[in-house]
Amino acid sequence: MVRSNVSRLGRLASRTLQGRMAGANFSTRFLLPQNARAKFTPATPVSRAPFSTTSRTAKPLTPAQLKTAKPAELADQEYHELSDTYLDHLLTHLEERQDTSDxxxxxxxxxxxxxxxxxxxxxxxKQPPNKQIWLSSxxxxxxxxxxxxxxxDQSSKQDTAVGAWVYLRDGTSLTELLQKEIDVEIDPYGLAD
Structure with a gap:
């Protein structure tokens, strides 16, 4: 089964379950008395959209960020996971485009x-010794x-860091360059699926 079909099935299943859950909440609301409903109400609000359907586009680094931007210290395994994931998603998007156009x-x-x-x-x-991805355009x-x-850093919320493959001389990301030159929009880590 193609990777894009699997993600579509996941989204479809999620929507189906959301629809059923919304219907269940609506029907029990009128069947239970007011004081009993409070016992069955979840303490935290339930999100109607647990998965985002919009893609997150990486913004270019600001000049201030670029001055302090340094390559992340990655273990070999982390480098291979990040680069392989990126290249796999890029390949998937390019093959889909190849199938529809010449x-x-x-x-x-x-x-x-x-x-x-x-x-x-x-x-x-990939350039594993340097932990880089090289592009010849x-x-x-x-x-x-x-x-x-x-x-x-200390002023940021926990787990909000954003990572990207960046050309440190001008602060552009590999995703931006490919979008600009090849006109292919990709979600490098499958976050929009």
Missing amino acids: DIDVEYSSGVMNIKTKNGVYVIN PLTGPKRYDYVVVSE
């Missing part, structure tokens, strides 16, 4: 992704992307 051709073999477009060939590959040339975590 303006793109993608090949992925031995950790090297070749994307053939009308502008030329893009080459994307026919329009903007070679770039080396480091994984950067933004807003993970």
